Amino acid sequence: MAKTPEREAILERIRAAGVVGAGGAGFPTHVKYDARVELVIANGAECEPLARSDQQAMAAQPAEVLRGLELAMAATGAAEGVIGLKAKYAEAIERLEELIRLKRLQDRIRLHRLENFYPAGDEFVLVREVTGRAIPEFGLPLAVGAVVSNVSTLIDVAAAVDRGEPVCHRSVTVAGAVAEPGTFRVPVGTPLELALRAAGGAIDRRARLIAGGPMMGVLTEPGAPVTKTTSILLALPERHPVIQRRLRDTARQLHLTRSACLKCMLCTEVCPRNLLGHRLFPDRLMRSLAAGVAEDLEAYTGAYLCSECGLCAVYGCVMNLDPCYVNRQMKARLAEASVPRPEPVERAERVFGPLRRVPTPRLIARLGLSEYDRPAPLRPFDADGLTRLRLPLKQHTGVPAVPEVVVGQEIAAGELVGEIPDGKLGARVHSAAAGTVIEVGPEHVTVELG
Numbered sequence: 001m002a003k004t005p006e007r008e009a010i011l012e013r014i015r016a017a018g019v020v021g022a023g024g025a026g027f028p029t030h031v032k033y034d035a036r037v038e039l040v041i042a043n044g045a046e047c048e049p050l051a052r053s054d055q056q057a058m059a060a061q062p063a064e065v066l067r068g069l070e071l072a073m074a075a076t077g078a079a080e081g082v083i084g085l086k087a088k089y090a091e092a093i094e095r096l097e098e099l100i101r102l103k104r105l106q107d108r109i110r111l112h113r114l115e116n117f118y119p120a121g122d123e124f125v126l127v128r129e130v131t132g133r134a135i136p137e138f139g140l141p142l143a144v145g146a147v148v149s150n151v152s153t154l155i156d157v158a159a160a161v162d163r164g165e166p167v168c169h170r171s172v173t174v175a176g177a178v179a180e181p182g183t184f185r186v187p188v189g190t191p192l193e194l195a196l197r198a199a200g201g202a203i204d205r206r207a208r209l210i211a212g213g214p215m216m217g218v219l220t221e222p223g224a225p226v227t228k229t230t231s232i233l234l235a236l237p238e239r240h241p242v243i244q245r246r247l248r249d250t251a252r253q254l255h256l257t258r259s260a261c262l263k264c265m266l267c268t269e270v271c272p273r274n275l276l277g278h279r280l281f282p283d284r285l286m287r288s289l290a291a292g293v294a295e296d297l298e299a300y301t302g303a304y305l306c307s308e309c310g311l312c313a314v315y316g317c318v319m320n321l322d323p324c325y326v327n328r329q330m331k332a333r334l335a336e337a338s339v340p341r342p343e344p345v346e347r348a349e350r351v352f353g354p355l356r357r358v359p360t361p362r363l364i365a366r367l368g369l370s371e372y373d374r375p376a377p378l379r380p381f382d383a384d385g386l387t388r389l390r391l392p393l394k395q396h397t398g399v400p401a402v403p404e405v406v407v408g409q410e411i412a413a414g415e416l417v418g419e420i421p422d423g424k425l426g427a428r429v430h431s432a433a434a435g436t437v438i439e440v441g442p443e444h445v446t447v448e449l450g
């Protein structure tokens, strides 16, 4: 067992390795851990339907998950660590519990078993499940003395601190309309089409791709690169409702909202943030949009509370409207107009309990994905045909990394290609493999391998 370094050294090694939150928007981990808390929650809930990579990582690399959690606790001064994961992840639970016993960590680290519901992995929902406390509206987990870190991030933390390894690979579950769903450890920068090929390719000629899960993922193209936050790649026929929801144009969305909203409030009834007591009312936003009174932007800062989980659209609305989309648009307008996020406020919860949870199997059925709900076991990634890595300089929250290489430069595996600009929020970028830099742009660095 490696010795645990001092707090400052842990943070510096995490920064140097370019570790970011693997389960969400890629918040730089060295910044997140630069805090003092009582509790670190390892997020192993993995709630997106068809996602598999985190549960498999916990079963395959329990020692790294625990080591990463201990390092996160050391960095933040937390006395307690909790791994939040679904009760149905039997193999991961068995392996983690065995190791916790063997390492005599029972006094400091425990598991918290979650039911199989969506969105159990939402940071706000997970904190409420584990601690019994709701994060204040517009607040952060820090407000209740907690830091939340994805289990795949913890594996990266252990590699960075103990072995000085930069983040250059990502476990990606390839699922949906593919021949052999699987989970592959893929070099960051690999074209998604090669990840798709590893799963036997799409079985529908007109399949479209979603990077991310069916609830929160975004449409993408086969040539787009795997990034540090690509946990799932979904291929689905173009006619599938999950794809069609993403193909509606803005004008049609607005027309539908104005003409079809019943003001029934079912979208608000299912909203997980509203259930936590936060003043997020998707039905009111829809109503004001329909009435054309959304000009007083300050009145709609509630949209900032939206996690874009999609439940209101997929599970709540009977008219096939998309309040999640409306919230996203509203957030963009608020940001554009520099309307600040309000200060955090504690709110009384509405009703939060098992009866209000949306069971994942029911959500999968509602999404029309039951036929694709298959195992996606870990398999080796065949890098044959991988000739170039296209490395985005922004795979994280904050500003893009600044290129550290020039065209024609030969680089080694693991070498730095992008640096955090001085004094800014960001993360470093490295190359998984040796090669020659053939392109340096404001958004990407491309490396020809070999």
Ligand code: SF4
Pocket (backbone or CB within 6 Å): 267, 270, 271, 272, 273, 274, 280, 282, 305, 306, 307, 308, 309, 310, 311, 312, 313, 323, 324, 327
């Ligand atoms: S997407 Fe809808 S359900 Fe989810 S947090 Fe936003 S408003 Fe609530």
Ligand code: SF4
Pocket (backbone or CB within 6 Å): 260, 261, 262, 263, 264, 265, 266, 267, 268, 282, 283, 286, 316, 317, 318, 319, 320, 321, 322, 323
């Ligand atoms: S559930 Fe649909 S129809 Fe009902 S208020 Fe919300 S957006 Fe309107």
